[in-house]
Amino acid sequence: MTASFADLSRRSLLATAALAPLALPRILRAEGQGPLRIAALSPLTGAGGTYGPAMVKAIRAVVEEANKAGGILGRPVELVAEDDQTNPEAAVRAARKLIDVDRVVGICGVWASSVAAAVAPLCWESGTMMLATAGADALTALPHRGFFARTQPNTTLQGRKFGEFALSQNAKKIVMLSPQTPFAQSQYENIAAAVKPAGGAVELLIYDDKKPSYRTEVQQALRGKPDAIVLGGYLPDTTVLVKDLLRAGFTGTRIAFAYSVNQKLIDSVPADTVEGIFTIAPSPAEGSPAWKHMASVTAMENPDPYSTQSYDQANLLLLAMQAAGTASGTAIRDNLRKVSQAPGGTKVGTITDGLAALKAGQAINYEGASGPCDFTDTGDIIDCQFRYEQVKSGKLTLLRIA
C-alpha cells in the first residue's frame, strides 16, 4: 500500500515535471500574462534588402521603448522578425510561421506590393492586423475586412498633390505626358479631380518610353498652349523629353516625380534644359517631434521614408492594443483609428507619451515620423507630407515640405 502510494506520487511528480514546461506558457497565455508578440516581416535579402534592415531596426526601437515604459497592458512585448526575401512565395511561408507558431497579433514593416498582396489573405483569415509600406492602389481594394492598412500614399494621393501644386502655380491647362505605367491612369484621373473644381483641365498623352525623340509628342502636347506639363515618366525617357520641350520653346511650369528628375538627370543634360523644373515626392515628417525622437532612438541621422513608416506602424499596433484593453488582431483593427486620429485627442509621437496619455484616460491622436498617420475606412493614408523641390542653377533646392 505504502509502496504503491509512493509509486503513484513519484509518477505524478514526474508527469508534472515533464509537462510543466509545455503547460506553463499555455496557462500564462490563457490568463493574458505572457509576452504579446508582434512581427516585422521585412525584406532583409533580395531586391528590397537595402531597406529592410533599417525598417526592422526602427520597429525594434519602438518595442524596446514600450518595454521600458512597462509593456502593453502590463505585458512585455516580443518582436519576431522574419525575412520576406522580397519574394511572395518565401514571404507566405514566413507569414504562416509568424501566425501559426508565434501567434503574433500584428505584422508590420511589409514592403513590396506583391508580398503584401500575398500575405494579406493570411492575415485577414486569421484575424491578424497587417500594416504595410506598399503603394499599389489595388491593395486596399482587397476584401481585407479592416485587417490591412498602409502608411505609404497610394497613387490617388500623389495625383492629387500634383494637381494642387499645379493650381498653386496658377496653371489651369495641364498636359500630363507619361509612358504606360501601372499608375499613369490613376495619376491622371486624380490630377483632373484636383484641378476641375478650380476650372482647370488636364489632358493625358501616353508615349512609348523607348523612343529616341519626342518631338511629335511635344508638338501635340503644346497644341493647346498648356500652362503646365506633368512629366510622368522614368529617368531615361524624361531625359529625352526635357530636351525636346526646351527645343520646342516651352516656357511654362514643368512638374516631375523626384525619382525621375533627380541629380543624376540634372548632371547629364545642359543646365538650361532642366532649370526651373519642380519635383514632388512623399516625404517623412522631417523635424516633427516623432521624427526627431525616432532619429535619436534608432541613431539614424536621416531615416528614409520606409523606416519612418515602420516606426509609426509599430507604435500604432501597440497603442491600439493598449487602447483596446485586449491583445488581439481584432482589437487592433477596431482601435487603430481611435489612436491614429481621435478627434481632439492629445497629439503624441512616441510610445512612451502615448501609453502615458492612454493610461491617464485621454484620447490620443498619433502624429508620426512619416506624417500624420490618419487612415480612411479602407486603410489608405488620408494625408502625408510631400517634399517640393525646384532645380535652381543645376541643384535641387528644397522649396517646402507640406
Next chain:
Amino acid sequence: MLSYLLFSVTIGGIYALLSLALNLAWGGAGLVNLGLAGFFGIGAYATALATGAGAPLAIGLCVAMAAGVLAGLAITGLTLRLRDDYLAIVTLGFGEIVRLVALNERWLTNGADGMSGILAPGKAALGVVGFNQAWAGGVTLVVLLVWLLLRRLDQSPFGRALRAVREDQELAGFAGKPVLRLKYQAFALSAAVAALAGALYAHYQSYISPDHFQPLITIYIFLAVTAGGIGRPVGAVLGAYCVVAFLEATRFLAAVVPGIEAVQVAALREALVGLSLLLVLHLRPKGILPERIPPAPKAPS
C-alpha cells in the same frame, strides 16, 4: 502549430512535384532546365485564367498541364542543338521571359498587381483548418501518384533509352534510339508536371504575381534534386521535403543563436543553405539516395 505543419507539408509536396519534373528532364535525359520557375508560372497563370473564366478545378489543372506541354515542346524545339551550360542559359532566359510577359501584359495577367481571389476549392466549405488538412492530404496523394508513374517510367524501356541519350546521344542514336523524340517527350512531360505544381500552388494560395516566379524557387529545386540524388525519383521527392523542412527549421534554429540581429539571422539562414549543400556534396556526392543503375543482363551463354 498544426496548421503551420500542414502548410509546410503542402508546400513540401509542391516542391516535390517540381523536383520530380526537374529530375525527369535533368536526371533522366540530361536536359538542364533552369527555367523551371517559368513552367511553374505558366501552370499557375493558365489555371488562374481558366478557372477565372468559370472552368472547374479539374479543367483548370488540365489546361495548366496542356499549357506546360506546349511550352515544353516549344522550348525543346528551339534548343535542339544546345546541351549542358548553353541549354541552361537559354532556359534561364525562358523563365525570365515568362515573368516579364506576366508583368507587362496587364490585360491578361493584371501585371504587377497579380491575380488575387483565385478559386480555392473547399475553402468556404471546410474552413481554414479543414482546407489545410484536405490540401495537405490531396497534394501528398498527387505527389505519390506522380512519383509512382515516374518510377514506373524510369524502369521501363523508355527510361533506359532516356539514360542512353543522357550518357551519349550520338551512341544512342547510332543504336537506333529516336533521340529527338525522346527529348521532346521527356521535356514536355517534365514541363507538364512543373505546370501541375504551379496550378496546385495557385489554387492553394489563391494569389499569384510575377514576383512569385523569380529564379529563387528554381535554385531551391536544384538544391533539392542535387541533395536527394539526381536520376532517382524517390531521391528528388525526399530532397524536396528535406529542403522545405530545412528552410523552415533554420528559422527556429537561427532565432536561438544569441546576440545577432534580424538581418544577420537572414544572412545566417542563407549561409546554412549553402553550407548544407556543400556538406551533402562532400559527404554524399551523388546525393542522399543515389541513382541505381541496374546491371546489364548477362548475355545468354
